[in-house]
Amino acid sequence: MQKQLNHAHFGHPVMPQATHDEQAMEDHFLAMRAWTNRNVDPLDRRLLDEVIVPEVEAATSKKPTSSAHVRKSLEAHPLHQYWLTLSLHYQDRIWRSIDGSIARQYEELAEKVEQQTSAPIGSLTLDPDLEIPRYIGEFDHHRMPGSYTIDTAENDFRAGALYDRFSSTYLRNMNGGWKNDGRGHTLASHMKDFYPDFEPKRILDLGCSIGQSTVAIASAYPDAEIHAIDLGAPMLRYGHARAEAMGVPIHFSQQNAECTNFEDASFDLVTSSAMFHETSAKGMRAIMRECHRLLRPGGIMCHVEVPPRHEHLSLWDQMRCDFESHYNNEPFMTSLARTDWVEVAEKAGFERENVLVGYRKGVPELKVDRADFFTEGHPEGRTLLGSWYACSAQKA
Structure with missing residues (x-):
């Protein structure tokens, strides 16, 4: 069994913990994010300023002042498509990695949640009949699987x-x-x-x-x-x-x-x-x-x-x-x-x-x-x- 990192080093008693391999996977995609920010972002900025803007200005006789004026041309360029792909990929992979880690330790976390709330100093009141507005219920916000409101089990806390x-x-x-x-x-x-x-x-x-x-x-x-x-x-x-x-x-x-x-x-x-x-x-x-x-x-x-x-x-x-x-x-x-x-x-x-x-x-x-x-x-x-x-x- 992989050794799990101690929560004393990362978080509070109900924080999900990562094994060595899970942490390594997260770190890999965090490194991809840092590499993209450091190396591809500046290139994409130059692409926009030095290539796309002059092209749009030449075609319209107007200097673009809003991202809406350049979006179509920018998104047609392979370099920007590469930037988009990387930006979505590393984030989705981090979500997937952490979601799998939580699935592995879900029962253990459930016990910790129950233990921490057995003699509360605060309170929790839920309303199962509450109507969820469409602007929350219809999206997986920031591509988080299930977003904020989906229950996957009784007394669920996964989100x-x-x-x-x-x-x-x-x-x-x-x-x-x-x-x-x-x-x-x-x-x-x-x-x-x-x-x-x-x-x-x-x-x-x-x-x-x-x-x-x-x-x-x-x-x-x-x-x-x-x-x-x-x-x-x-x-x-x-x-x-x-x-x-x-x-x-x-x-x-x-x-x-x-x-x-x-x-x-x-x-x-x-x-x-x-x-x-x-x-x-x-x-x-x-x-x-x-x-x-x-x-x-x-x-x-x-x-x-x-x-x-x-x-x-x-x-x-x-x-x-x-x-x-x-x-x-x-x-x-x-x-x-x-x-x-x-x-x-x-x-x-x-x-x-x-x-x-x-x-x-x-x-x-x-x-x-x-x-x-x-x-x-x-x-x-x-x-x-x-x-x-x-x-x-x-x-x-």
């Missing part, structure tokens, strides 16, 4: 385990290490920077998935009562066990963030981390209105999101963002990159002068520093890694 292991593996140290909680720490840092005297007593985290960001937010506000909701039952079962294993009391419930069952004005802080890029435009606006409804006067909503803003990107970076929508089952990322967050928040009921938007440098732990916030982009990264897009607003 949560798969998401946890993949996200910590795929990003490694780029989003808080194995905890994958950099978004939560970035959000909390934003709150501490711009609302330093704010002490919420009751917090709601929307679209919490397995609660990585929720745990980080809870650590920033240890005296607050923390609630977290998501549509996916297997995500919540796993997230509940994960939070219990980490000793953090969180009240998880299966709900739609567009229309929760909480009372009006029942929270001081409502948050989300990388939720809106997997939400339809109509759903996003409904969720913003729900945030306004749920907040007490003086309460704050704060969201961090994937950072691409088309107005700040080169043509190739626009294409890289669009790739997520066209090929990586993130169909709303491109539209979100063009969305005016201030306008959406204002129409949801927040006063324009109380809405703050901009990039926030990603951090692996709480870091109060307004120099990490910027409004027009930053050389350390404003595309898919390196920073997040932050939006906060205080209810009048």
Whole structure:
């Protein structure tokens, strides 16, 4: 039998563990990803800038200003097709490898999940009759097999385990290490920077998935009562066990963030981390209105999101963002990159002068520093890694 790596070296008690061979397979495809980023990305960028753009400009007598103007010509070129193939292949293979690893240890993980939740300090409430919106139920988001809501067994947690292991593996140290909680720490840092005297007593985290960001937010506000909701039952079962294993009391419930069952004005802080890029435009606006409804006067909503803003990107970076929508089952990322967050928040009921938007440098732990916030982009990264897009607003 292959030796299994000790969870003390990788994660928490319910984190799926890899054998030597499973880890070697993951590392192989992570290396392929790094090689592609380092060697093929620059070539593809040159292809676009030095070949495709001049060709399109010559054919149309106009300099292309949007990725939509060059997509057809770029995708017809063999080099770009090679880039697309590699980008999809290494990600799919990592998913497949981790999924097989979880299948191998599923019964063992089930025992650990049951053990961690046998005497909970938090809670879990599921709704088997909850209607799943099409923008979640119809896609395997970021090509994750089964996505967030599919149960494969009774009391299933597979989706949560798969998401946890993949996200910590795929990003490694780029989003808080194995905890994958950099978004939560970035959000909390934003709150501490711009609302330093704010002490919420009751917090709601929307679209919490397995609660990585929720745990980080809870650590920033240890005296607050923390609630977290998501549509996916297997995500919540796993997230509940994960939070219990980490000793953090969180009240998880299966709900739609567009229309929760909480009372009006029942929270001081409502948050989300990388939720809106997997939400339809109509759903996003409904969720913003729900945030306004749920907040007490003086309460704050704060969201961090994937950072691409088309107005700040080169043509190739626009294409890289669009790739997520066209090929990586993130169909709303491109539209979100063009969305005016201030306008959406204002129409949801927040006063324009109380809405703050901009990039926030990603951090692996709480870091109060307004120099990490910027409004027009930053050389350390404003595309898919390196920073997040932050939006906060205080209810009048």
